[in-house]
Amino acid sequence: MYTFGIDIGSTTSKCVVLKDGTEIVSSSLFVGGIGTKSPFLAREEALKKAGITDKDISGTAATGYGRNRTEDADFNVSELSCHALGAHFIFPRVRTIIDIGGQDAKVISLSGDGKMRDFLMNDKCAAGTGRFLDVMAAILQVPVNEMEGMAQKAQKISQISSTCTVFAESEVISQLANGVEMPDLIAGICDSVAGRVASLAKRITIVPEVCMSGGVARNGGVRLAMERYLGTEIRFSEQAQLFGAIGAALYAFQKS
Amino acid sequence: MAEEQVKKHRTPPDPNSAKYKLGQIAAKAYQDAFDAKVRGEKIGWCASNFPVEIPETLGIAVVYPENQAAAIAARGFGQQMCEISEADGYSNDICAYARISLAYAKTKDCEGQQVPMPDFVLCCNNICNCMIKWYENLAKELGIPMIMIDIPFNPDYDVPESEVAYVKAQFLDAIHQLEKITGKKWSPEKYKEVMEYSGRSSRAWLAATATAKYEPSPFNGFDLLNHMAVMVTARGKKEAAEAMELLLKEYEQNHAEGKSTYRGEEKYRIMFEGIACWPYLRATSHGLKDRGINMVTTIYADAFGFIYKDFDDMCAQYCKVPNAINLEYARDKRVKLCKENKVEGLLVHTNRSCKLWSGFMPEMSRQIGEECGIPVASFDGDQADPRNFSEAQYDTRVQGLTEIMEANKEG
Ligand code: SF4
Numbered sequence: 001m002y003t004f005g006i007d008i009g010s011t012t013s014k015c016v017v018l019k020d021g022t023e024i025v026s027s028s029l030f031v032g033g034i035g036t037k038s039p040f041l042a043r044e045e046a047l048k049k050a051g052i053t054d055k056d057i058s059g060t061a062a063t064g065y066g067r068n069r070t071e072d073a074d075f076n077v078s079e080l081s082c083h084a085l086g087a088h089f090i091f092p093r094v095r096t097i098i099d100i101g102g103q104d105a106k107v108i109s110l111s112g113d114g115k116m117r118d119f120l121m122n123d124k125c126a127a128g129t130g131r132f133l134d135v136m137a138a139i140l141q142v143p144v145n146e147m148e149g150m151a152q153k154a155q156k157i158s159q160i161s162s163t164c165t166v167f168a169e170s171e172v173i174s175q176l177a178n179g180v181e182m183p184d185l186i187a188g189i190c191d192s193v194a195g196r197v198a199s200l201a202k203r204i205t206i207v208p209e210v211c212m213s214g215g216v217a218r219n220g221g222v223r224l225a226m227e228r229y230l231g232t233e234i235r236f237s238e239q240a241q242l243f244g245a246i247g248a249a250l251y252a253f254q255k256s
Numbered sequence: 257m258a259e260e261q262v263k264k265h266r267t268p269p270d271p272n273s274a275k276y277k278l279g280q281i282a283a284k285a286y287q288d289a290f291d292a293k294v295r296g297e298k299i300g301w302c303a304s305n306f307p308v309e310i311p312e313t314l315g316i317a318v319v320y321p322e323n324q325a326a327a328i329a330a331r332g333f334g335q336q337m338c339e340i341s342e343a344d345g346y347s348n349d350i351c352a353y354a355r356i357s358l359a360y361a362k363t364k365d366c367e368g369q370q371v372p373m374p375d376f377v378l379c380c381n382n383i384c385n386c387m388i389k390w391y392e393n394l395a396k397e398l399g400i401p402m403i404m405i406d407i408p409f410n411p412d413y414d415v416p417e418s419e420v421a422y423v424k425a426q427f428l429d430a431i432h433q434l435e436k437i438t439g440k441k442w443s444p445e446k447y448k449e450v451m452e453y454s455g456r457s458s459r460a461w462l463a464a465t466a467t468a469k470y471e472p473s474p475f476n477g478f479d480l481l482n483h484m485a486v487m488v489t490a491r492g493k494k495e496a497a498e499a500m501e502l503l504l505k506e507y508e509q510n511h512a513e514g515k516s517t518y519r520g521e522e523k524y525r526i527m528f529e530g531i532a533c534w535p536y537l538r539a540t541s542h543g544l545k546d547r548g549i550n551m552v553t554t555i556y557a558d559a560f561g562f563i564y565k566d567f568d569d570m571c572a573q574y575c576k577v578p579n580a581i582n583l584e585y586a587r588d589k590r591v592k593l594c595k596e597n598k599v600e601g602l603l604v605h606t607n608r609s610c611k612l613w614s615g616f617m618p619e620m621s622r623q624i625g626e627e628c629g630i631p632v633a634s635f636d637g638d639q640a641d642p643r644n645f646s647e648a649q650y651d652t653r654v655q656g657l658t659e660i661m662e663a664n665k666e667g
Contacts, residue, residue, distance in 0.1 A: 065648055080656035104649075115663045118625075119656055121649075123606065123636050203618065 005249030008066030011102035013038035015046035021253035026050035034066030059252035082247030088114030100216035128196030151221030154187035190221030198229035211235035274503035292317035298375035312492035328368030329534035329640035352640035354390035382407035460500035474510035476518035477551030487560035523548030530605030535642035604634035
């Protein structure tokens, strides 16, 4: 039996085809989230890669910010619960998830069976989210995916003291003007995101194992800084961005 | 901190119902003030936790800028009023009730809720200290006197005698000043009557809100946000006491007949923390109702029930209002409400306007969640400024909360 999970986020759309609730048959990820063609394209691609059609799907669940606005799903589940179940699928021993997406950050604690027990989310401020990294990357004219490599070359992590994205922007510009090395500055930016989310995480009891999910999890600079702040190892999977869609496909399986 | 009657009658209300009567009392409070003004009497603007017994006993009509601001916000005029005071230099970080009220002091007109202009203002800082500057500025802008009662923040559970004496002296002084301003006279007999009505209203109100202990609750918690306007503005009146007693009777009757004003199946019971998000009342209440959630209790409603035996005791009660007490005491009051009303989750409004209330909520809600074994979710919003709320964010958090409550039920 095939089930389908679709995660329509603020900046990306992700899909997963699951077989019998145990095997990921295919997945897709498109830049562009709610209000774009990406959810449709992601769906088409995932089906194509799995070599199946709509008719083969026994159930579809949607998650993410666009979960209420898609007609392709039978029901929707919050991204909080989906991330919990998806992370549990990849890392069965994970009890705490730190998810940093395009416009929000969440810390989720889960039980041994992958059910969400508690969660905290950032306030409406964009600091500590993917948007903060995007803004900084644009100022520095460094692609986001190159930030990790550059951060690793840092000699002395610079300090970005403003939590406000707009203030931090001018702070970064003035540090740049003062001759701070690019790697030090980028490491400082990663550190700032990690520090902000770590202080959110500390409000929940952090039970190991801990993993990161969401797009920002791909940034090793943020991951390493987070490990430093929380004093614990952080698991990472190449599928970190798909946890929501995997969780949705698992919910679809449970309901089918 | 107080609220306003928000009318959304789909079917014509039964004129014998508590809902109708309470609506009439709240509307009449505004009309009484307009009428008094026309008669040439002096009228005031009054803070919601100022001892209403004082103007009531003196027979002075007052209106409540917090209620007015809530009504203006609920009717969609919050942003335009906020922008008027912001253009005058008030920061958008200041409480939106204050911004709306200061704007009204300037425009003297807002179709969201008209009020007569004051001849004096009555301020009491047991709610917050933002109130002092807000009222000072009203007094200065309008060139009218301000009567200020200072009630210190209470770090203990009990109110020490010295504090009661400090507050009592100010209450007496306020009475004196009001006698001078308005020419009206304090009557101990009238005070006794007001105290009795206030006691009757409060006892009935608290008993009515306590019927949420029944499962299902005989009422939709959003009803409380409407009805409490009368507790804020008119609890010392005979009609208020009678209407509150009727409300209690109706809720008891609903329970006996297995009925509720909450439409649909009550699947989950939560406590709501903070002031309502007036500009998005519909979105916030639907976000709950669509998931079968009833907001069965909120400290916000209970805050306006005052029970006391004499003048000194009344002073002590005003020293114990929710925003004037320490975190532990405030937590214990909420834990009691959660346990008595079998609450399964806590939803916290992180209200950008109200720094005092929102500031201690992350820690307090953590402690409540732990003590009661219930999940906690918070959302950003504002009681009156519509620019500080995201429906998508609200929805995700309420859904997350619901999913945990569901998982908890499954065990
Ligand atoms: S800051 Fe809070 S307590 Fe003070 S007036 Fe505004 S809403 Fe009321």
